[in-house]
Amino acid sequence: GAGVSQTPSNKVTEKGKYVELRCDPISGHTALYWYRQSLGQGPEFLIYFQGTGAADDSGLPNDRFFAVRPEGSVSTLKIQRTERGDSAVYLCASSLLAGGLGTDTQYFGPGTRLTVL
């Protein structure tokens, strides 16, 4: 079946603007994750959803960042008043069922490259 998809693939915006990044997880996956990856580094956890609720948003850097998943499928990461330091690749991942006795494989989308000028 289809993998995780993300739109747009690239987003260029000006400092101070608002942006929305979209993630479409694998059908049937209940868990959804957002990560941020800067050049030359590993992904950095931002937020995790189990169903519609944000189970853990401890990785969000500040209150300019917010994410929703209203119907338990598609998720949108929202960034207000963008800053140059927000420039990075934003990765979304999904897994079948998180937690329990183990950890399920996370499948990643292609990412959205955000550039703040």
Add this chain to the structure above:
Amino acid sequence: GENVEQHPSTLSVQEGDSAVIKCTYSDSASNYFPWYKQELGKRPQLIIDIRSNVGEKKDQRIAVTLNKTAKHFSLHITETQPEDSAVYFCAASRRGNYQLIWGAGTKLIIKP
């Protein structure tokens, strides 16, 4: 919290030789250790993972070993090929947790 260290940052090997990448973790409660391969501009892709109830796992030319006592795990690639060139990331997470903590990555270069 968990901390994952990965070495080396860059590894250059002759085509056909073996490559070994090592990671250490700090949280003894971690029980899941995936390895991802990321080609330039592409998404991370899982290549192999291991859980703490086993010490070794193999998949064709790729193997992962885990030493729970020493809290380290390693990726082994045998008979390396040009298409193995990429950045490899290790990660760790705790039982019942979902948050992957990642190493900094190893850039693997396969010389022809």
